[in-house]
Amino acid sequence: MSMPVLFFYLYAGAAIAAAVMVVFARNPVHSALFLILVFVNAAGMFVLMGAEFLAMILIVVYVGAVAVLFLFVIMMLDVDFSRLREGFLEYLPFGLLIGFIFLAELLLLAGGWVITPTVTKTITAPIPAGVSNTEALGLVLYTRYIHYFQISGMILLVAMIGAIVLTLRHKKSVKRQNIAEQNARTKEAAMAIRQVKPGQGLSDSDAAEWVR
Amino acid sequence: MNFETAGYSLQPILPELVLVIGAMLLLMLGAYRGQRTTGLVTTLAVVLLVATGALVLMLPAGKLVTFGGSFIVDDFARFLKVLALIGSAVTLVLSAEIMANPTRRMFEYSILVLLSSAGMMLLISAGDLIMLYLGLELMSLALYVVAASNREDAKSNEAGMKYFILGALSSGMLLYGASLIYGFTGTVQFAGIAAAAKDGNIGLVFGLVFLLAGLCFKVSAVPFHMWTPDVYEGAPTPVTAFFASAPKVAGLAIFTRVTLTAFPGIVPQWQQIVVFVAIASMALGSFAAIGQKNIKRLMAYSAIGHIGFALVGLSAGTVEGAQGVIVYISIYVAMTLGAFSVILAMRRNGLHVENISDFAGLSRTNPLLAFFFAMLLFSMAGIPPLAGFFAKFYVFMAAIKAGLFALAVIGVVTSVVGAYYYLAIIKVMYFDEPAPGIDRVRLELRGVLAIAGLFNMLFFIYPAPLVNAATAAAKSLF
Secondary structure: OOHHHHHHHHHHHHHHHHHHHHHHOOOHHHHHHHHHHHHHHHHHHHHHOOOHHHHHHHHHHHHHHHHHHHHHHHHHOOOOHHHHOOOHHHHHHHHHHHHHHHHHHHHHHHHOOOOOOOHHHHHOOOOOOOOOHHHHHHHHHOOOOHHHHHHHHHHHHHHHHHHHHHHOOOOOOOOOOOHHHHHHOOHHHHOOOOOOOOOOOOOHHHHHHHHO | OOOOOOOOOOHHHHHHHHHHHHHHHHHHHHHHHOHHHHHHHHHHHHHHHHHHHHHHHHOOOOOEEEHHHOEEEOHHHHHHHHHHHHHHHHHHHHHHHHHOOOOOOOOHHHHHHHHHHHHHHHHHHEOEHHHHHHHHHHHHHHHHHHHOOOOOOHHHHHHHHHHHHHHHHHHHHHHHHHHHHHHHHOOOEHHHHHHHOOOOOHHHHHHHHHHHHHHHHHOOOOOOOOHHHHHHHHOOHHHHHHHHOHHHHHHHHHHHHHHHHHOHHHHHHHHHHHHHHHHHHHHHHHHHOOOOOEHHHHHHHHHHHHHHHHHHHHHHOOHHHHHHHHHHHHHHHHHHHHHHHHHHHOEEOOEEOOEHHHHOOHHHHOHHHHHHHHHHHHHHHOOOOOHHHHHHHHHHHHHHHOOOHHHHHHHHHHHHHHHHHHHHHHHHHHHOOOOOOOOOOOHHHHHHHHHHHHHHHHOOOOOHHHHHHHHHHHHOOO
């Protein structure tokens, strides 16, 4: 067995085992940590395929941002996960049935695996010689696939508008910082200088003005 | 490294560019000037949609392809883009009053409708699987937000949440299917898939099944229809009118384009799927609507049924079939927008009423409204000589010509069953004891209702323009 194959089985096996644990772990924090393990193993498989850029993106975006966000949400929301799982056994037979159907379909699929002769020609987009994977992606992402890139940007814009529309509430009771107003304050408006006589202190009227 | 700009003309995509740039400018206007600009933004949004439609029609004739084949403008795309834009513009007109209501006003609604329309246009013109997915997401993401746009209403929130979660699931299925198709054909372009998919490889068929499952969800065809009644009922009524019109056009358009241009080599494989979906949708749409008390839920089941009828045309897999789909969806949009203008007009003391019993005796309290609504319902039931009859006629003729006799017979039977609940509403309006009268109907609702109603009643006199345009559009797919 050659080294890449060995590592493929290592990563694939670990990914599947970790994915199973995501579902079965009792503690939701453990689930999230197993999810990170799945991502790391998937990144390893990307490296084996020669897609090092995707592997790094997977680590940076999914492990670094998404999974950590998950962890934060789990820790901050006081959700009783054991109660959410109450119906688990009840639905298990149905879930297993669907799982078996999918498995049977996948086996059928594997049995029917015949690559069309034309595929081998089209499937490998020409990667220019002497250019790394990341560089090759960069060469086409903003040129040949600029329209996909821009439309993805539009989708993110919609997501942003949606998040603001659905969550932003202007409450009267919230005190907001108004920097312009702060900067516009003059010395006269903000300060009062009093000559305090020794042994007397400020008079009540002065104090009232001071507090104001 | 040199980059070929030859296949990357921006001209075919000009209407979409104008639409999204206009939407962003209006967003700036609203963001800087506050909610008091809601009325202005809505008006400008309608103007922008009309201008975009005009630009679509002004593009040079023939088939324009850009972005290396991932964006196609042919007669099919032109026709359905204009139809989707009409749907969006009319729903904005219908919702103008509610969205400008000082307590609920929200300029973002118009912006989201504009961006969703841009997604629909990209979807209709998609020439490969990536463009299909991006267009679909741009369209749907805005829809999820507008479904939940009434934040104070728990039902609206539920509708948005339900739609979002099920939509994400269906996107997952669609992507799984797309990746299988890519794996077995080696290309994401519809033309390339068509060239590689001649032998009906079982892996490819699996990919096709998942892809169609995702698309069925978007057009709310059985068995992926479960979200429809809850979302239709929970979302604010103008939003429901929007859901029922333009996104359905875009969804059916891409359904038709994918099956006919990417998989013409394996018609028997997808034909049985579409036939099953059509029969199930027609049957469920007809039977499940009978017990409904809420008019919006009833419209949801009615929409499911209508999508089933439209898919009858598609299952023929011929030029006549595609033409039938296009005619059906055009007439469906007219009927739906008319019906929703009636539902929006049903207000007592400023509050919307949604129960079918609220329509009781409408013929005596507001005879003109009742008459137009009755005509629209007759049309939906498919009673000649109204437009709805011709819509069904074209799809059933296509099915019979393609030898799908059983499908056509089931279609006719379910349309008879469906007629029962449409007629039941007419009975409530004309023969029941009158409920208290409704508020004065606003001008824009009257206008939309009059145009939709007259279109439905007078279509049989001069059907040629629509039918000829649909024929040209259908031919451009083959």
